[in-house]
Amino acid sequence: MGTPGRGRRRGFDRDEALLTATRLFWERGYDGTSLADLTGAMGISPSSFYAAFGDKRTVFAEAVLGYMRRYTAIYVDAAGEPTARAAVERLLRDSVDEFTDEDRPMGCLTVSAAMTGGADTIDVRRTLEEQQVALTAVVRERIERDLASGALGAEVDPEAWTEWVRVVWEGLSNQANAGTPRERLHEVVTLALRAWPS
Structure with missing residues (x-):
């Protein structure tokens, strides 16, 4: 009896199940995704779901934070560009390509997660906000490097321009969610x- 049980566990791919959950939350939002939706898409029982993830709130948090790691890589890669302007352009263009990837729903899961959901997602949104602050700090530091080198004039306010980048980035995400084509976003x-x- 023990061997078949081990076989069933090997047949469950947790990473694939998490990706399935991520796509459902992306398409339907937290409140619009039920436990039945999750277990049905994953092909597992509710008891197996609870054993693997705990509860819906936990898998939602894991999905959001896992997806956020992708954007962390985009920000970090962009910061390696030779100027702050080039870094910002790469950040925005790479994000547009990510928002409009045909293999996933349009837009950004993290922005959607920050804007939707009820009481169960408050802690997730707080954590997400903290991570977004950390990512915008990457942009600010890149701007400050150009200020220090003289590539940007002393009148440039790094805080204001960092916020500008964030507003543009979130606007692009929202427009992608609304179905604006990739070419128009670029x-x-x-x-x-x-x-x-200049």
């Missing part, structure tokens, strides 16, 4: 970057 990036200080 046009918006081009127009937005005209405001960047």
Whole structure:
């Protein structure tokens, strides 16, 4: 009896199940995704779901934080560009490509998670906000490096321009959620970057 049980456990791919949950939350939101939706899509029983993830709130938090790691990589890679402007452009364009990837729902799960959900998602949204603050700090530090080197004028306010980047980034995500095509979003990036200080 023990051997078949071990076989069933090997047949359950937790990472794949988490990806399935991520897609459901992305498409339907936290409140719109039921336990039955999750277990049905994963092909497991409620008891197996609880054993693997704990509860819906926990798997939602794990899905959001796991997805956030992808954007962390985008921010960190962009910060390696030779100028702050080039870093911001790469960040925005790579994010647009991520938002509009045809293999996933349009937009950004993390922005959606920050804007939707009830009391069960308050802690998730708080954690997400903390991570977004950490990511925007990457942008601010890149701007401050250009200020220190003289590549940007002393009149440039790094805090204000960091917030500008965040507003543009979140706006692109929201427009992707609304179905704006990738090409149009890249046009918006081009127009937005005209405001960047020379």
